[in-house]
Amino acid sequence: MSKITGDAINIGLLKRVFQYVKPYRGIFGWAVILTVLLALIAPVRPFLIQYTLDGYVMKGNYNGLLSMTVLMLALLILQVIIQFSHTLLTNTLGQSAVRDLRIHVFNHISSLRLKYFDNTPIGQLITRTVSDLETIAEIFSEGLISIIGDMLMVVVIIGVMVYKDWALTLVVLLPMPLLMIATSVFQRAIKSAFQQIRTEVANLNTYLQEHITGVSIIQYFAREEQEYNKFVKINSRYRDANIRSNWYYSIFFPVVEIISAMSMGLLVWYGAKSILAKPLDVTPGTIAEFLLYIGMLFRPIRELADKFNTLQMGMVGAERVFKVLDTNEITENRGTVVPKRISGNISFDQVWFAYNDDNYVLRDISFEVEAGKTIALVGATGAGKSSTINILNRFYEIQKGEIRIDGVRVQDYELNYLRGNIATVLQDVFLFSDTIFNNITLGNPDITLDEVVEAAKKVGAHDFIERLPGGYLYNVMERGATLSAGQGQLISFIRALVYNPAILVLDEATSSVDTETELLIQRAIENLMKGRTSIVIAHRLSTIQKADQIIVLDKGQIKEKGTHQELLRLNGYYKKLYDLQFNSGGISVR
Numbered sequence: 131m132s133k134i135t136g137d138a139i140n141i142g143l144l145k146r147v148f149q150y151v152k153p154y155r156g157i158f159g160w161a162v163i164l165t166v167l168l169a170l171i172a173p174v175r176p177f178l179i180q181y182t183l184d185g186y187v188m189k190g191n192y193n194g195l196l197s198m199t200v201l202m203l204a205l206l207i208l209q210v211i212i213q214f215s216h217t218l219l220t221n222t223l224g225q226s227a228v229r230d231l232r233i234h235v236f237n238h239i240s241s242l243r244l245k246y247f248d249n250t251p252i253g254q255l256i257t258r259t260v261s262d263l264e265t266i267a268e269i270f271s272e273g274l275i276s277i278i279g280d281m282l283m284v285v286v287i288i289g290v291m292v293y294k295d296w297a298l299t300l301v302v303l304l305p306m307p308l309l310m311i312a313t314s315v316f317q318r319a320i321k322s323a324f325q326q327i328r329t330e331v332a333n334l335n336t337y338l339q340e341h342i343t344g345v346s347i348i349q350y351f352a353r354e355e356q357e358y359n360k361f362v363k364i365n366s367r368y369r370d371a372n373i374r375s376n377w378y379y380s381i382f383f384p385v386v387e388i389i390s391a392m393s394m395g396l397l398v399w400y401g402a403k404s405i406l407a408k409p410l411d412v413t414p415g416t417i418a419e420f421l422l423y424i425g426m427l428f429r430p431i432r433e434l435a436d437k438f439n440t441l442q443m444g445m446v447g448a449e450r451v452f453k454v455l456d457t458n459e460i461t462e463n464r465g466t467v468v469p470k471r472i473s474g475n476i477s478f479d480q481v482w483f484a485y486n487d488d489n490y491v492l493r494d495i496s497f498e499v500e501a502g503k504t505i506a507l508v509g510a511t512g513a514g515k516s517s518t519i520n521i522l523n524r525f526y527e528i529q530k531g532e533i534r535i536d537g538v539r540v541q542d543y544e545l546n547y548l549r550g551n552i553a554t555v556l557q558d559v560f561l562f563s564d565t566i567f568n569n570i571t572l573g574n575p576d577i578t579l580d581e582v583v584e585a586a587k588k589v590g591a592h593d594f595i596e597r598l599p600g601g602y603l604y605n606v607m608e609r610g611a612t613l614s615a616g617q618g619q620l621i622s623f624i625r626a627l628v629y630n631p632a633i634l635v636l637d638e639a640t641s642s643v644d645t646e647t648e649l650l651i652q653r654a655i656e657n658l659m660k661g662r663t664s665i666v667i668a669h670r671l672s673t674i675q676k677a678d679q680i681i682v683l684d685k686g687q688i689k690e691k692g693t694h695q696e697l698l699r700l701n702g703y704y705k706k707l708y709d710l711q712f713n714s715g716g717i718s719v720r
């Protein structure tokens with residue numbers, strides 16, 4: 131058994147898991163006490179049976195038999211109660227510890243910088259916070275405590291057996307090495323089967339998540355048949371892995387039965403022989419007692435293999451979860467500047483930025499925006515417009531140069547203060563499955579319904595929201611599926627407006643909306659920009675024309691700067707872009 135133990139337990143890791151048990155010391159203490167009690171009580175019943183058989187039944191003492199029966203019944207009830215409390219406590223312990231750990235993991239993931247998510251599949255993080263964590267809970271409920279209890283019980287029972295009759299014990303335990311070998315073989319086989327099952331579950335999850343999310347694409351392109359065939363394959367592999375593990379069980383259990391039958395056979399053979407030879411040495415009561423002991427010995431040993439697997443799975447899960455917790459990709463928050471108010475002067479000073487290594491997507495960017503003015507970023511796709519706004523609120527860190535707001539470097543501001551003062555409306559609107567109201571306040575309790583309504587009126591969205599069933603309490607379905615693209619955008623505008631930020635960053639959506647909504651959105655954007663410094667990635671002619679300054683980006687560099695009229699007169703790159711986008715007879719008419 132020690133070989134298995136060695137594989138399963140990594141003490142350092144286990145200690146770390148037990149950090150999460152600390153707040154539940156009381157429960158843990160009781161669980162351990164009950165475990166020990168259960169192990170100690172186990173041999174009592176067989177002992178009582180032997181005592182009753184030899185002392186009363188064989189001697190025809192009916193009253194004695196009756197009182198012993200009552201005693202045994204009481205013992206049984208006690209055992210049931212202890213077993214019940216034990217199960218309840220260990221499960222509560224596991225689930226409580228894991229709940230805390232899950233909160234810890236979620237908070238940690240939420241604080242990681244965007245770069246981490248660029249390189250980590252979402253499905254993987256979900257697996258970490260749900261199923262991997264569940265396996266850790268089982269360390270407590272079915273793993274560690276249970277293993278210790280079972281081992282203790284085996285030791286106690288063998289101890290009692292040796293004490294009662296060492297020769298008989300030796301005979302009974304003869305097939306034990308066979309059981310050890312069988313268990314060890316089974317444990318190794320089932321472990322690999324389990325690992326395969328987990329891999330296939332992960333594959334299945336990832337596949338389902340992506341394909342249900344992208345179901346409309348699959349239907350548009352009539353790819354159902356091909357996707358169906360792929361799914362069938364993954365599904366079959368999952369089935370095969372499960373069948374393999376069941377197969378191992380279906381061999382292992384009968385093998386254990388055979389070995390335990392061998393033990394009983396030996397017991398009866400040897401016992402009967404002794405009774406016939408020397409009637410006083412081994413009694414029929416002892417044989418009955420030992421028969422029960424054999425049952426009690428084989429059950430935990432048979433289950434140990436399973437429980438070690440549970441423990442091992444828990445350890446693997448813990449290792450993965452802690453790896454996420456140990457990820458240190460957090461935006462440093464060393465800044466301390468927290469002024470009463472930000473007025474909104476922005477300056478980019480020779481800024482260089484790369485997502486990865488020296489692969490610069492922004493090169494030597496310099497520009498200034500005065501408080502209250504609007505700057506428009508234009509440029510071809512991939513020119514670096516979104517990247518420029520992503521570095522202002524420190525979603526990503528720049529490599530060279532300085533970005534300042536009111537003369538203070540952005541990294542010198544307290545991070546939450548900085549982000550709280552910059553409202554960002556992204557190109558793709560993201561809505562949570564929640565009410566419109568909560569989607570606007572994002573759970574901030576300081577924002578009242580009145581403020582939300584006021585902002586909605588400014589943006590011109592109040593009317594359509596009122597018309598929805600439930601109004602502001604209308605439940606938006608996943609990712610805003612039940613709203614139109616234009617409605618989603620309007621909601622994201624309200625979101626920005628209620629936070630009343632000094633600086634507005636807007637990545638104009640390119641999705642087309644009907645003329646009426648278009649007008650609504652144009653007016654909303656104007657309202658949004660009023661009285662604040664705005665950086666807008668502009669796709670609308672109307673936004674561009676109203677900007678105080680336009681910055682034309684090309685392959686990460688500033689190509690031209692000026693107002694719409696100035697740039698048109700220049701007759702350069704901007705003019706070409708403008709003609710392509712707005713004057714080409716219908717490619718993108720806004």
Ligand SMILES: Nc1ncnc2c1ncn2[C@@H]1O[C@H](COP(=O)(O)OP(=O)(O)OP(=O)(O)O)[C@@H](O)[C@H]1O
Nearest residue numbers: 248485486491509510511512513514515516517518
């Ligand atoms: N998360 C990222 N990791 C690595 N590279 C990225 C990442 N996001 C963008 N890039 C790269 O940076 C460059 C600039 O991208 P950016 O998103 O800033 O373009 P854009 O001007 O906003 O384009 P669009 O008009 O299509 O939105 C592109 O070459 C792009 O491939």
Ligand SMILES: [Mg+2]
Nearest residue numbers: 515516517557
């Ligand atoms: Mg972009």
